[in-house]
Amino acid sequence: MKTIKTLLAASVLGAGLALGSTTGAIAAGKQAQAEDIDFSFEGIFGKFDRAQLQRGFAVYKQVCSACHSMNQMYYRNLGEPGGPELTKEQVNAVAAEYEVTDGPNDDGEMFERPAVPSDKFKSPFSNEKAARSANGGAYPVDLSLITKKREGFHYPWYVSPFIKLVKGNGGPEYVRAVLLGYQDPPAEIAEEANGKSYNPYFASGPWISMAPPLSEGAVEYAEGQPEATVEQMATDVAAFLAWAGEPKMEQRKSMGFMVMLYLALLSVLLYLTKKRLFSRVKH
Amino acid sequence: MSGHSTYNPTNPVMKWLDDRLPMPRLMYDSFVSYPVPRNLNYWYTFGGILMIMLVSQIITGVVLVMHYTPDTSMAFDSIEHIRRNVNYGNILQKWHAVGASFFFIAVYIHIARGMYYGSYKAPREILWMLGVVIFLVMMATGFMGYVLPWGQMSFWGAKVITNLFSAVPFFGEPIVTWLWGGFSVDNATLQRFFSLHYLLPFVLVGVVILHVWALHVTGQTNPTGVEVKSGQDTLPFTPYATVKDAFALCVFFLFFCAFVFYAPDYLGHSINYQEANPLSTPAHIVPEWYYLPFYAILRAIPDKLLGVVAMFGSILIWFALPWLDTSKVRSAAYRPIYKQLFWILMIVFFGLGVVGANPPEGWWITAGQILTFYYFAHFLVLLPLVGLLETPKPLPSSISDAVLASNGAKAPAAQPAE
CATH class of the missing domain: 1.20.810.10 (Cytochrome Bc1 Complex; Chain C)
Known part of the structure; x- marks a missing residue:
């Protein structure tokens, strides 16, 4: 979210920004500051990179979806404009890989059938208890809104409102930072691990139940795509999850541009009308 | 301002309606x-x-x-x-x-x-x-x-x-x-x-x-x-x-x-x-930003009941404003001291908002208490006193006089026909 917001904010907030960039590394809480990434979907004309969303979906599908649900998503979303824009055949093929429970049929029995595009993403577990049971008591969070509900950026209170107006909350950056943020714990707290991993970027951290999920070659990217390094996969899946958080973001921005243009023109016309009208009277 | 109505419908439908229900x-x-x-x-x-x-x-x-x-x-x-x-x-x-x-x-x-x-x-x-x-x-x-x-x-x-x-x-x-x-x-x-x-x-x-x-x-x-x-x-x-x-x-x-x-x-909260x-x-x-000043007043008072009373009181006090302000002059433009108090109140109110957004720890508590005290003092002490002590600037005799003065001494414009 850079261009217009920078313009909008720069005049008033220049001082705050200058201050913020030097103190940005100081996290407000214990959660570490996520690295700011220059995603293609930021700014007023920002659009998702289709290839990146497709790669990100591959990462979600082959790695994350083993434990994490995305209950707000439908397979059809993958083919809709403004997203990964898979072809109709590709969407059908993706959906058909999953078996979903339907029914009851005329005999009163539930039955399994291949998923269709109008089905929701199949959840890896049937309920929260099952998910916790399979994950040592931890509940793998639903990822549909992860980039909306988590913040990667943390600034001191006196600059935070200004910087976040320009940069946003850093939700996609949060996802990327957590995926890349596994570290050896500081020696003095190492014994607190209790089977968990140390990750200072994790919102409820620093201990996280999820083991480092990405490894070199975990996902194979198609010919002509960037190499599937851990960093590349983390960035791609962060972009995919940003899209999933608001699949209609591109429509929102393009409509916004027309609305702003209309209002700006109308403002000018109304101002000229008002000026002309009041030029006839003392006020 | 309610004076003689100048409405004179020419459209027969409007006239018909106006004679029966004067909505137009x-x-x-x-x-x-x-x-x-x-x-x-x-x-x-x-x-x-x-x-x-x-x-x-x-x-x-x-x-x-x-x-x-x-x-x-x-x-x-x-x-x-x-x-x-x-x-x-x-x-x-x-x-x-x-x-x-x-x-x-x-x-x-x-x-x-x-x-x-x-x-x-x-x-x-x-x-x-x-x-x-x-x-x-x-x-x-x-x-x-x-x-x-x-x-x-x-x-x-x-x-x-x-x-x-x-x-x-x-x-x-x-x-x-x-x-x-x-x-x-x-x-x-x-x-x-x-x-x-x-x-x-x-x-x-x-x-x-x-x-x-x-x-x-x-x-x-x-x-x-x-x-x-x-x-x-x-x-x-x-x-x-x-x-x-x-x-x-x-x-x-x-x-x-x-x-x-x-x-x-x-303007919302990510966690929502x-x-x-x-x-x-x-x-x-934290409540939505527009409640923050009142939230700060609530938390400024250590006692729960008094905190709630102060929070609601901070708005209810506005009901008494017409009688707390003792000055006969309306506009702050002609009240040099009140004008400054007004802007201080704006800063205090904004400050309360900032306090409300931050956790009630350390010096935030003190800041919240000082600002809350000033907020009430403005309405209960300063406003009644200033009205009595302040010497207002001379008022213009009428709006049109004031308009002419600020536009330079030109001849008054004719009243528009409409």
Whole structure:
């Protein structure tokens, strides 16, 4: 979210920004500051990179979806404009890989059938208890809104409102930072691990139940795509999850541009009308 | 200002209607021929902006309700359903949510304008007090609306605010149980909040009509604070105020839409994208930004009951404003000391907002207490005293005199024909 917001904010907030960039590394809480990434979907004309969303979906599908649900998503979303824009055949093929429970049929029995595009993403577990049971008591969070509900950026209170107006909350950056943020714990707290991993970027951290999920070659990217390094996969899946958080973001921005243009023109016309009208009277 | 009606319908249908139900006459007298002081500045455009915002909130709200489900198991998902599956739903939902914020931005400016230009003074006390009622109903409506998406902050905000009533001596617990419709914030709470959130905007419409009625009886104030004395002092509402209000509204909407389309989540809380979970308390429970100054006053007082009293008192005190201000001069433009006190109050109020947004630890507590003390001192001590001690600047003899003075001594313009 850079261009217009920078313009909008720069005049008033220049001082705050200058201050913020030097103190940005100081996290407000214990959660570490996520690295700011220059995603293609930021700014007023920002659009998702289709290839990146497709790669990100591959990462979600082959790695994350083993434990994490995305209950707000439908397979059809993958083919809709403004997203990964898979072809109709590709969407059908993706959906058909999953078996979903339907029914009851005329005999009163539930039955399994291949998923269709109008089905929701199949959840890896049937309920929260099952998910916790399979994950040592931890509940793998639903990822549909992860980039909306988590913040990667943390600034001191006196600059935070200004910087976040320009940069946003850093939700996609949060996802990327957590995926890349596994570290050896500081020696003095190492014994607190209790089977968990140390990750200072994790919102409820620093201990996280999820083991480092990405490894070199975990996902194979198609010919002509960037190499599937851990960093590349983390960035791609962060972009995919940003899209999933608001699949209609591109429509929102393009409509916004027309609305702003209309209002700006109308403002000018109304101002000229008002000026002309009041030029006839003392006020 | 209500004088002889100049409405003279030429259209036979309008004449027929006017003879039976003078609705066209009411509209004409209120929004066309209604005389407004000729020196109104842009701070006076926020009344019209607020009316449009109320209508905008009602229209978007009615459409949202067509897709929303007020049930704890479905409320959160139904908001996401609106944002994802309903045509233009992501814009509609944010228009309503960001609209609430901009409604409050406009109302705060409108109230501050009233305080600066002494709009509450005789004969406009009822007009002012109706405005305070509107503000209180707005706050209740906004609070209940924020609960409906059933996110984490919705739930915990509802819990904290309703729990305030447990401070009521003796009847506290029964009152809270009654408000919740159970023994915790749950489905019954959500459903009654939904019901009231739909009802209160129409109560607002009613009080706004009274507010405008009272306005049209006394007439508007103006930056000089001198009452309208002759036709020379006024201009007809249409086209002058209409066009000026429309321009101001358009600029206001530019800012509003910039947030709706480019920073829709900025004014909310990220954590509210997480479904309500009664078993997991967020690290910081903070109300929406527009309640923060009052939240700071609540927390400034160590005693729970007194804190609640102070919080409600900080708004209720506005009802007494017409009698707390002892000065006979309306406009701060002619009151050198009050003018400074006004701006200090604005800074204090903003400061309270900042305090309210931060956790009540360390020096934030002290800052909140100092600012709260000053806030009440402004109304209870400074305002009555300044009115008695201050020497106001000489007032212009009339609005048209003031206009001529500020425009240089030119010949007065002829009254426009309309």
